[in-house]
Amino acid sequence: MRVDSDGPDETAYQQGGEAIQAPEGALVVRYAPRAPRAAVLTLHGGRANDVSATRPWHLAALRMRPIQRAVAAGLPQEDVLLAEVRYRQRGWNDGAAADDALRALAELRERYGPLPVVLVGHSMGGRAALRVAAHPAVRGVLALAPWLPASEPTVHLRGQRVVVVHGDADRITGADDSVSFVLRARTAGAHAGMVMLAGAEHAMLRRLAVWNRLCAEVVADLLREHPAEDGTLAEATAPGAPAFLRR
Numbered sequence: 001m002r003v004d005s006d007g008p009d010e011t012a013y014q015q016g017g018e019a020i021q022a023p024e025g026a027l028v029v030r031y032a033p034r035a036p037r038a039a040v041l042t043l044h045g046g047r048a049n050d051v052s053a054t055r056p057w058h059l060a061a062l063r064m065r066p067i068q069r070a071v072a073a074g075l076p077q078e079d080v081l082l083a084e085v086r087y088r089q090r091g092w093n094d095g096a097a098a099d100d101a102l103r104a105l106a107e108l109r110e111r112y113g114p115l116p117v118v119l120v121g122h123s124m125g126g127r128a129a130l131r132v133a134a135h136p137a138v139r140g141v142l143a144l145a146p147w148l149p150a151s152e153p154t155v156h157l158r159g160q161r162v163v164v165v166h167g168d169a170d171r172i173t174g175a176d177d178s179v180s181f182v183l184r185a186r187t188a189g190a191h192a193g194m195v196m197l198a199g200a201e202h203a204m205l206r207r208l209a210v211w212n213r214l215c216a217e218v219v220a221d222l223l224r225e226h227p228a229e230d231g232t233l234a235e236a237t238a239p240g241a242p243a244f245l246r247r
Helices: 065-074 096-112 124-131 175-187 208-222 232-237
Strands: 012-015 018-021 027-032 038-043 080-085 117-122 138-144 161-167 191-197
Touching: 027 096, 038 065, 038 096, 038 124, 065 080, 065 117, 065 208, 080 096, 096 117, 096 124, 117 124, 117 208, 124 138, 138 208, 161 175, 161 208, 161 232, 175 191, 191 208, 191 232, 208 232
Parallel strands: 012 027, 038 080, 038 117, 117 138, 138 161, 161 191
Antiparallel strands: 012 018, 027 080
């Protein structure tokens, strides 16, 4: 599987080995099998408030490229569509990023039919992914170093599978906020768990191989209709699991 995630043209994607030009919208498809059975949708980070337009060469978008490649390489089959959300603006802007995620999910259904979706978001993108996790297409969420203020809601996560990965050396978003969120999500009825990476920071460069391995493993498991009985997802979300696993 080859993911078209490099280069300035973010509208090109692969379908059956041919480059296809996608229409302008919230959904940017990177790989489209002829008959997809599921989809992985990535959401990069941004800023709290910024109404300027997003661009594919912005650092927040580039940070997701290694994650996208790791997830693609870790998929057991090539019938999973890979795409990302194109935000209209760089900022969260009172939930505008989450609105864009919902637009992308709607476009995905319109173009490919009802597919189960795993959302993978970093920083602001993690917040957006978790905010829209109650969408009926979403099978699970992987949030990487997410931005989760104390007011971030969790009641809508009941029954949803959620994994948060955060570095304890993150100085941009708080790992303690992620711990609090996961505990509140569990109280709300979510199958939520967290992995704390020792020495890892917000940009996901330090301990990159561990970030990549965890993402590939967790996404592959979240795509299953019935998760495996062992592995990181099962361990982190098991009844009585600790607030977080250390890695």
